[in-house]
Structures are given as structure tokens and as C-alpha cells.
Amino acid sequence: MGYTLAEKLLASHTNDGKATAGDIVEANVDLLMVHEVLGSRILGVLEEMEFKKVWDPERIVVVNDHWAPASDINSAEIHRRNRNFVKDQGITHFYDVDCGISHHVLPEKGLIVPGELVIGSDSHSTTYGAFNTFSTGLAATDSALILATGSCWFRVPDSIRIDVTGELQDMVMSKDLILKIISDLGPDGANYQSMEFHGDTIDTMKVGERMTISNMSVEAGAKCAPMTVNGHVNKWMETLAPSKRWKPTLPDKDAEYIDTRTYDIKSDPLGPMVATPDSPTNGKAVREVSGVPIDQAFIGSCTNGRIGDLEIAAKILKGKKIREGVRLIITPASKHTWMMALERGLLKIFMEAGGIVTNSTCGACVGGHLGVLGAGEVCISSTNRNFKGRMGHQDSRIYLASPATVAASALMGAITDPRSV
Amino acid sequence: MTKELKPVTGRAWVFGNDVNTDQIIQGQYLTLLDYAEMAKHTFEIPRPVFKSKVKKNDIVIAGRNFGGGSSREEAPKVLLQSGIGCVVAESFARIFYRNGFNVGLPLLIIPNVAKLVSDGETVIVDLIEGTLSVRSSGDVLHGKPLPSRMLNLLKEGGAVAWYKQSSGKH
Ligand code: SF4
Numbered sequence: 327m328g329y330t331l332a333e334k335l336l337a338s339h340t341n342d343g344k345a346t347a348g349d350i351v352e353a354n355v356d357l358l359m360v361h362e363v364l365g366s367r368i369l370g371v372l373e374e375m376e377f378k379k380v381w382d383p384e385r386i387v388v389v390n391d392h393w394a395p396a397s398d399i400n401s402a403e404i405h406r407r408n409r410n411f412v413k414d415q416g417i418t419h420f421y422d423v424d425c426g427i428s429h430h431v432l433p434e435k436g437l438i439v440p441g442e443l444v445i446g447s448d449s450h451s452t453t454y455g456a457f458n459t460f461s462t463g464l465a466a467t468d469s470a471l472i473l474a475t476g477s478c479w480f481r482v483p484d485s486i487r488i489d490v491t492g493e494l495q496d497m498v499m500s501k502d503l504i505l506k507i508i509s510d511l512g513p514d515g516a517n518y519q520s521m522e523f524h525g526d527t528i529d530t531m532k533v534g535e536r537m538t539i540s541n542m543s544v545e546a547g548a549k550c551a552p553m554t555v556n557g558h559v560n561k562w563m564e565t566l567a568p569s570k571r572w573k574p575t576l577p578d579k580d581a582e583y584i585d586t587r588t589y590d591i592k593s594d595p596l597g598p599m600v601a602t603p604d605s606p607t608n609g610k611a612v613r614e615v616s617g618v619p620i621d622q623a624f625i626g627s628c629t630n631g632r633i634g635d636l637e638i639a640a641k642i643l644k645g646k647k648i649r650e651g652v653r654l655i656i657t658p659a660s661k662h663t664w665m666m667a668l669e670r671g672l673l674k675i676f677m678e679a680g681g682i683v684t685n686s687t688c689g690a691c692v693g694g695h696l697g698v699l700g701a702g703e704v705c706i707s708s709t710n711r712n713f714k715g716r717m718g719h720q721d722s723r724i725y726l727a728s729p730a731t732v733a734a735s736a737l738m739g740a741i742t743d744p745r746s747v
Numbered sequence: 748m749t750k751e752l753k754p755v756t757g758r759a760w761v762f763g764n765d766v767n768t769d770q771i772i773q774g775q776y777l778t779l780l781d782y783a784e785m786a787k788h789t790f791e792i793p794r795p796v797f798k799s800k801v802k803k804n805d806i807v808i809a810g811r812n813f814g815g816g817s818s819r820e821e822a823p824k825v826l827l828q829s830g831i832g833c834v835v836a837e838s839f840a841r842i843f844y845r846n847g848f849n850v851g852l853p854l855l856i857i858p859n860v861a862k863l864v865s866d867g868e869t870v871i872v873d874l875i876e877g878t879l880s881v882r883s884s885g886d887v888l889h890g891k892p893l894p895s896r897m898l899n900l901l902k903e904g905g906a907v908a909w910y911k912q913s914s915g916k917h
Contacts, residue, residue, distance in 0.1 A: 350896065366780060367820060374907045393778065400778035449818040449842060463842060465820035467849040467906045474910070479896075513765050514812035518841050547815060549841055605765065692774045713769040713816060720773075720792045 328578025330485040331552040332520035335460035339443045347484045356442035358472050359387040363447045365407035367466035380415045381476035387419040388412050394423035394687040397695035426660025426686035429453040429628035436567030441575050455540035455551035462550045483549045485520040487583040490527035492592030497744040500535035501728035505599040508546040509609030517547030533558045534632040541629050542710050545606040601726040604714045612743045622705040623736035625729045626657030627691040630708035633666050639733040640672040643679040649739030654681035655697040693717045706735045754873045755832035757804035761866040767816035772825045786828035803830040810861040814843025823852040833872050835860050848897045851905035857890030
């Protein structure tokens with residue numbers, strides 16, 4: 327019997343080289359990312375552990391991204407603690423409030439390497455699966471244990487294989503595809519499992535689009551969402567991480583999957599999708615909700631704040647004005663993305679259309695700052711979660727969609743199919 | 748310093764399916780550095796009365812997929828801080844399941860539990876046997892006994908105590 331991607335990627339990190347679905351294994355972590363949860367929670371756990379030194383200061387990445395720059399005194403204190411920890415422990419990779427969102431910054435800095443085991447103190451750490459890694463999110467205590475020891479226990483997940491074939495149509499994005507897939511699975515359809523993606527759609531997809539898919543797989547409960555390496559990932563690594571040595575990992579031909587799902591978007595074309603409140607798995611075709619009035623449109627986050635996302639939004643907004651009374655907030659995923667958007671003239675298009683461009687941060691996505699919703703307000707957002715109260719007041723409502731659909735909706739002041747503007 | 752795992756007796760707070768971590772504790776409170784302060788906002792959205800009415804050893808009962816969404820360990824922490832003795836659900840989201848045992852909050856899986864227990868009823872949960880009994884009717888619901896790894900974590904008093912014990916730092 328052969329092995330899945332999740333099994334093979336984990337097996338290469340256990341002492342005996344074995345990992346079969348259902349086993350509990352101890353595995354050696356290649357990279358650990360921690361953000362504000364370091365200062366707010368992990369340091370307290372480390373203190374209880376009577377911890378002295380991190381296991382390897384070169385394999386830990388610290389990021390201040392959720393409330394960047396500090397939104398209040400508490401977040402300022404958390405950032406201060408993180409900076410001190412980085413200094414005390416001699417941590418090599420530190421990205422302070424000027425850098426952007428962890429899940430975009432790490433790959434951009436060439437820190438995500440195919441074949442590796444990457445853990446983050448954040449549930450959307452599944453994003454790195456787009457780079458052929460086993461990556462998942464854990465919380466403060468597990469992160470503290472990894473900081474001290476470099477290893478962690480894992481239950482080796484069963485895998486669901488997802489094959490996608492065909493080309494995405496104009497104005498349809500990978501966000502629409504993943505909204506469809508997780509809506510079919512439901513909020514716990516992949517709980518404890520690996521969602522393994524294949525097919526020519528995934529194999530030809532750009533890195534950013536693949537990251538959107540791995541990122542949102544966690545909304546169906548997935549533990550990880552690995553893909554195989556494609557030409558775009560190869561090129562990304564050559565350009566951004568030329569010194570790194572790695573080999574691609576493939577699943578065995580006779581790997582065992584607990585479920586296989588096929589999406590043939592060639593014979594059954596996929597249109598833009600919108601997830602209605604209060605679950606990312608409430609995906610509907612945009613026509614079912616078009617016309618719902620909005621107060622705010624948000625483009626940003628680790629799901630869809632990348633250069634490709636900003637480009638498609640700019641294409642829709644160019645030379646036009648958003649509807650009066652609507653706020654359009656654009657938060658590029660990283661400083662590098664911001665600079666590219668500046669050089670390509672995208673920021674000018676957004677500002678002239680009536681938008682607001684913020685610095686790179688999680689910001690509005692986590693209801694932190696720079697776009698918090700008030701009572702009764704409706705937002706269409708390119709983020710990944712529309713839980714009740716996620717972006718602000720508990721009586722606000724969030725519709726999730728692609729950056730194209732968000733931009734089109736900002737123009738019309740109501741949820742709009744981007745193919746119609 | 749192994750703890751004995753005595754049965755927990757308390758009132759049931761019954762919830763439905765897919766109670767995510769934003770419903771347990773909203774993102775806007777995560778920068779609060781003191782857990783006691785944060786715990787005042789537990790279940791603020793789905794059950795605003797929770798914080799004023801909760802008593803020590805009360806038990807949270809839920810449907811499928813309790814604790815989905817964010818990885819925040821603050822979710823099981825504020826439940827512990829509020830006095831919750833254990834959570835019994837039809838299933839748990841992956842990260843929440845790990846986090847619960849890591850911080851010393853017992854979690855038990857019992858099929859259909861949210862349909863079979865009424866809100867406010869007094870129930871007795873036996874973690875070793877994996878059972879829940881309803882005091883008034885005497886009905887006993889059977890779940891899966893806890894995996895030994897999780898049982899050991901609870902007996903040690905959570906992952907930190909387990910770490911100190913296993914690395915000989917007692
Ligand atoms: S952008 Fe949103 S989902 Fe992504 S890491 Fe930040 S808060 Fe989490």
C-alpha cells in the first residue's frame with residue numbers, strides 16, 4: 327500500500343521514517359512561526375516551563391502582524407515583548423509591524439521550502455501546503471513546547487484527494503473554487519484530515535492562487551492542505567530562495583484516500599461564489615445574493631491580499647468611482663506587495679476610485695483595526711472567515727467573496743457579479 | 748503530582764453545532780493580557796447571560812464540531828477560567844481538541860449528547876468511563892473513553908506539567 331502526501335511529508339520528519347494515517351508520531355519541526363500570541367500567551371507558558379533557550383534561533387520566525395502598527399496599549403505591549411524575546415534569544419527571522427501578514431511574508435522571504443514540516447501559531451498555517459509542505463496551525467502551549475524542543479506529536483491524518491480539471495473562466499478566481507469545495511464539505515467535512523489537491527487546474531495555477539486554496543481548506547476543518555510542486559512554485563523558489571536545497575514530494579500512485587472528489591470545471595463551469603453569513607461554508611452562486619446592499623468592501627488578508635488579487639480589483643475599478651456611502655478598504659498582504667502595487671499604479675487607481683489603502687496588516691480581517699464594522703453593517707470581504715462578530719460588532723454581517731466580486735460590489739454598492747460590470 | 752480524575756457534577760449549558768472559537772471568545776478581546784478579564788466575555792455572542800450565571804463545575808454540552816476556526820488557546824482557557832469542569836460534545840474541531848487537554852480542560856465525545864440533555868439540567872460526567880448521567884432521570888449516555896495520551900495529559904495537569912515531568916525538571 328502506498329502513502330499520501332501528508333503521510334510522506336510527515337514520515338520524512340520522524341525518527342524511524344514512518345507515518346501512517348491514524349498513527350501518533352513524534353516529528354521534528356523545520357520551521358515554527360509565532361505572531362502576537364508569543365507576547366500575549368506563549369511567554370507565560372514558557373515561564374511556567376522554566377524555559378531557558380529556544381531549540382534553534384534560526385528555525386523560528388517571529389511576526390508582529392495582527393495589530394500592526396499597534397492599535398492600542400495592549401497590542402503595543404505584546405509587540406514590545408516580542409521584540410525583547412527576539413533580542414534575548416538571538417532569533418534570526420523577525421518581521422516587525424512594517425512587514426505584513428505572516429502567511430504571505432514567510433513564502434516571500436523564501437522561508438517556506440518544499441518537503442518541510444512547518445508549524446504556525448495560527449490556524450491559517452495550512453497556507454504553506456501550496457508549497458508542497460506539511461504545515462498546520464497549533465496554539466500557545468504546543469508552540470511553547472516546540473520552541474523549547476523542536477519537536478511535537480501529531481496524529482497522522484487521513485487524506486481526502488481533490489482533483490480539479492479545466493480552466494477558471496474570466497473573473498472567476500481560485501477563491502470561488504475553494505468556496506465551492508468547502509461548501510460541499512461543510513465546516514467539519516475535513517476535520518482531522520488532509521485535503522490533498524491535484525489536477526491540471528491546480529498544476530497550472532500561480533502560487534498566489536494556490537495559497538488561497540490551501541489557506542481556506544482549514545475552514546472545512548482540514549489539518550493540512552498539501553499540493554505537489556508545479557512550474558510556478560519552482561520558479562518562485564529559484565527567484566526567492568535560490569540558496570535552499572529541496573526535492574519535490576509526490577504521493578504514491580497507490581496511496582489510500584478516505585474520499586476522492588472530482589471537480590470538472592471544463593464541462594461544468596464554475597461561476598463567482600459568495601459565502602453568506604455566518605459560515606465560510608455557506609457558499610452560493612453570486613446570482614443568488616446579488617443586490618444585497620453593502621456598507622463596506624474589504625480586499626486584503628492572507629487569503630486574498632496578494633498582487634494578483636490587487637491587479638484584478640484594479641482592472642475592475644480603473645477609471646470608475648465606487649458607490650457613494652460605501653467604504654472600500656484595501657490592505658495589501660505585505661510591504662513588498664504594497665510596493666509592487668505602487669509601482670504598477672494600482673494604488674492610484676484605488677484611491678481615485680474612492681478607496682482607502684492601508685498599510686499591510688491583518689487589521690480588519692480579525693476585527694482589530696482599520697475597518698472594524700459597526701452594529702448592523704454589511705461587509706463584502708476577500709477574507710476567509712465570516713463568523714458572527716469576526717470583523718467587529720456582533721450584529722454586523724460578512725459575505726466572503728473573491729477580490730473581483732468585492733471590487734464589483736464596491737462599484738455598485740451591492741453584491742454584484744464581476745462579469746456584469 | 749498525578750491528579751485523580753474524579754467525576755464532574757454540574758449544570759449543563761447546551762449549545763448547537765459548529766460553535767466556533769469566535770463565539771467562545773471574540774478576536775477583539777485577544778489582546779487582553781489577563782485571563783480573568785478576558786473570561787468576562789466568554790460566550791458573549793451566543794449566550795450573553797453566561798458570564799453572570801456560570802458556576803464552578805458547570806458543564807458545556809455541544810453538538811458537532813465544537814471549537815472550530817481560530818487556533819486560539821484562549822478559547823479553552825476562558826472556559827476553564829469561568830469554572831467549566833468539562834466539555835461534552837458530539838465532535839470537536841482538531842486544534843480545540845489538542846488545546847483543551849494541553850491546558851487541562853477535559854473534553855469528552857458522546858454521540859447525540861446535545862439532543863439528549865436539556866439546558867440547565869444537572870449531569871455527572873465520568874471521564875474514565877466516558878459516560879454522562881442525567882441526575883433527574885438517571886439516564887446514562889455512553890461515549891468513547893478518552894485516548895490514553897489525553898488521559899495522561901489530564902492526570903499530569905496539562906502539557907506544561909507533563910513537559911516538566913518528562914524532562915526531569917520537577
Ligand atoms: S489575515 Fe486574517 S486570517 Fe490571515 S492571519 Fe491575519 S487575522 Fe488570520
